[in-house]
Amino acid sequence: MTIAASLLAACIGAVVGSFVALVADRWPRGEDIVVAPSHCRDCGRRLGARQLVPIVSWCLQGGRCSWCRARLPVDLLLAEAGGAAIGLMVMAQSPQWPGALALAGLGASLLLLVLLDVRHLWLPDAMTLPLIVAGLSCGQGALDLVSGPPLADRVAGVVAGYLALEALRRGYRMVRHRDGMGGGDPKLLAAIGSWLGYAALPGVVLLAALAGLGWPAIEALRGRQAGGDTPIPLGAGLAVAALFWLVFVQL
Numbered sequence: 001m002t003i004a005a006s007l008l009a010a011c012i013g014a015v016v017g018s019f020v021a022l023v024a025d026r027w028p029r030g031e032d033i034v035v036a037p038s039h040c041r042d043c044g045r046r047l048g049a050r051q052l053v054p055i056v057s058w059c060l061q062g063g064r065c066s067w068c069r070a071r072l073p074v075d076l077l078l079a080e081a082g083g084a085a086i087g088l089m090v091m092a093q094s095p096q097w098p099g100a101l102a103l104a105g106l107g108a109s110l111l112l113l114v115l116l117d118v119r120h121l122w123l124p125d126a127m128t129l130p131l132i133v134a135g136l137s138c139g140q141g142a143l144d145l146v147s148g149p150p151l152a153d154r155v156a157g158v159v160a161g162y163l164a165l166e167a168l169r170r171g172y173r174m175v176r177h178r179d180g181m182g183g184g185d186p187k188l189l190a191a192i193g194s195w196l197g198y199a200a201l202p203g204v205v206l207l208a209a210l211a212g213l214g215w216p217a218i219e220a221l222r223g224r225q226a227g228g229d230t231p232i233p234l235g236a237g238l239a240v241a242a243l244f245w246l247v248f249v250q251l
C-alpha cells in the first residue's frame, strides 16, 4: 500500500464519514438528507467550502461555527476520523473493487449505527436487516467478495447473535419488569454474525462490554456527565467492536 494510495483512501473515508454524520443528524429529525445544503444548527447560516473540509475545518475553527462561534458536535470530528480509519482498513484489505465497495459499505453502515445509537439509542431495522442480507450475500460461499468464514458459519452467526441477545433482553424484562436493552441490539449482533461468523461473536461482545466501561469518558468528551442511570448504547459498542475485530483479528 503506497503512501499516496493510503492518503487517498483516508481522504475518501473522511468525506464519507462527514456524510454519515450528516445522515445521522438529519434522519432522526425527518429532514431532507440529499438536497438541503449544509448549515449551522445554531445560526442557520449556510456553510461554505472552507467550512466543509473534513477534520481540517473542525480543527481550524477550534470546534466552533465560524459565524456564531456555537460549539460544533465532537461527534462530527469523530465520524470524519472514523471514516478515514475505515478508508485505510478497506485499502489495507485491498481486494478487488467489488470487495472494497462491500467492505466500505459495511464500515459506513456500522459508523452510522454508532452515531444513531450514541445520539438516539436507535438502531433502525432499515439498517440492521439489509446488513444481514448483505453479510450473507457478500462472503465466502455466496458472491465471494470479501474473505472470512464460510456461509454456514455466517448463517450460524445470524441465528446465534440474534437468539443470544434476544434471550438476554427478554430475560431481563421478565425479571426486572423494564427494558434493559433495545430491540435493535439482537438484530445488530445478527448482522455482525452474518459478516464475521458465529466464532467471532463472543470476542465482539466482550470487546463491546469493555468499550462500555469507557462510556463515561466518551460522555465527558461530548460535554456531558454520565450518571448511574445513563443508558449505555450497547449497539454502538458492538459496532465499534466489530470494526476492531475486522481490522485486527479477521483480516
Ligand SMILES: [Zn+2]
Binding pocket: 040, 041, 042, 043, 044, 045, 065, 066, 067, 068, 069, 070
Ligand atoms: Zn453558527
